[in-house]
Amino acid sequence: MKGKPAIPPIYLTATYKFDRSNDLIDVVQQHEGYIYSRWDNPSVQEVENAVAALEGCERGVGFASGMAAITTAVMSQAKAGDRVVAMQEIYGGTYELFHDILPGYHVETTLINCWKTDELMAEIDKGLSVLYLETPTNPLLRVVDIKPLADAAHKKGAVVIMDNTFASPINQHPVDLGVDIVVHSATKYLGGHHDITAGIACSNKIYAERMWNYRKVMGGIMDPMSAFLTMRGLRTLELRIQRQNESAERIAEFLDTHEKIRTTYYPGLPSHPDHAIANRQMSGFGGMLSFEIDGDFEQTKCFMDKLKTISLATSLGGVTSLANQPITNTHVALSPENRAKAGVSESLVRLSVGVEPVDTLIEDLETALNAV
Ligand SMILES: Cc1ncc(COP(=O)(O)O)c(C=O)c1O
Structure with a gap:
């Protein structure tokens, strides 16, 4: 065959054959x-x-x-x-x-x-x-x-x-x-x-x-x-991570000063309790962050429902931004006492920042916060 595949094929085979x-x-x-x-x-x-x-x-x-x-x-x-x-x-x-x-x-x-x-x-x-x-x-x-x-x-x-x-x-x-x-x-x-x-x-x-x-x-x-x-x-891991690091940092700064946000958790923020360790041990602070809405469970649900660009879904780390309320899914099995110990409140939101334009993501968050 003249010309080889630039990308290796998918080896969809259960077994392999031998001549001898x-x-x-x-x-x-x-x-x-x-x-x-x-x-x-x-x-x-x-x-x-x-x-x-x-x-x-x-x-x-x-x-x-x-x-x-x-x-x-x-x-x-x-x-x-x-x-x-x-x-x-x-x-x-x-x-x-x-x-x-x-x-x-x-x-x-x-x-x-x-x-x-x-x-x-x-x-x-x-x-x-x-x-x-x-x-x-x-x-x-x-x-x-x-x-x-x-x-x-x-x-x-x-x-x-x-x-x-x-x-x-x-x-x-x-x-x-x-x-x-x-x-x-x-x-x-x-x-x-x-x-x-x-x-x-x-x-x-x-x-x-x-x-x-x-x-x-x-x-x-x-x-x-x-x-x-x-x-x-x-093949795009480094590019995606660079973009997600930058966007998450901008979003964390935006949320940190927003009047409807009680606390923002992002290791890149100097206010984060482990910022010094993160600075030493990580070369980027990552695309994950979480924050507490200044409101109760219902108001937080209302915020989630108003998000448009950011999808309401569990999982993380992909090109599209996802948000969830840990209390309703990832941490639903914990007793209220254990949830409190873990610091997972009813108004906590976790955000996995994707690669969409960061201004679009901030606008989406702002609109949803205004509705709370
Ligand atoms: C930090 C972490 N480790 C492990 C897992 C489990 O991975 P998987 O769902 O691919 O089995 C998850 C899933 O959300 C995770 O967030």
Whole structure:
């Protein structure tokens, strides 16, 4: 064929054929090449290599969702009798894994408020197998100082796993701060278009080999179509993130001085409690922010209903802006007491800033605020 495809094709194949039995035996024994798409697939490997390079890791392992990446990463490291210490302010699905599922497998889990650094350190000092972090947090964008926690965990011989979904590899490099396994919901910024569900975990070759083995058995590999679309998203990742960083910063400044806004949570604002840590550990403050309307639940719902450019939807990290009221969806399962502890009030709104013109987004917010 003269002329090659500029973009690699999607390898929609479940299996691979061989000319000689010895070739098949080589693949099975040496794990190089392809035999069955639950083990490996060229489209998935392209994404794995690209994200591993972005994260500064030796290898990536692609999954069917962020949760498949997280559960496989954690379960490949924590066995019966082990202890996992995690921050309490982690993604809801991850919280369920630690709170509801792992104890059933005799893995002890301890969840601590991320802003109580002394308590977190004390729990790490008691000994652990896995330290699990996620920063910035959802929905209040708290920023955890990764390096001292990772160093303390390593002193106890633990593996440090971190969810880098909110920041993306453009804004934050966890491995430079001591993290061993970085996980992502590729559904969010990596894919970037709200059209796939996918996940990835990156690490050195040893941890990756273990995750690969678990993935082979648990069966949660990324599908080739999602891999193709993630790859397409990655080609514009840096551009999108730069734009989303800039727009989110402008929107946070606009909201911060607005009379109908009680509080704005954005790590780029000097008033944010973790601004100094974010400044040190992130190269951009990200496209996520949240704010409290100066009103009650009904007034906040009224604000949400008036948004036009910004869609009322859960999820984040794509080219179109999305807003939600955490109390009605992501945090609906929390008791009022736990919600209060997590700082999730009835007037809190979370915003994922897309790539639309920022003036259009500010106008949309202004119009909806005027209606409150
Ligand atoms: C920070 C974070 N981690 C993990 C996940 C889970 O990802 P997925 O929905 O792709 O399984 C999400 C989903 O919203 C998330 O926000």
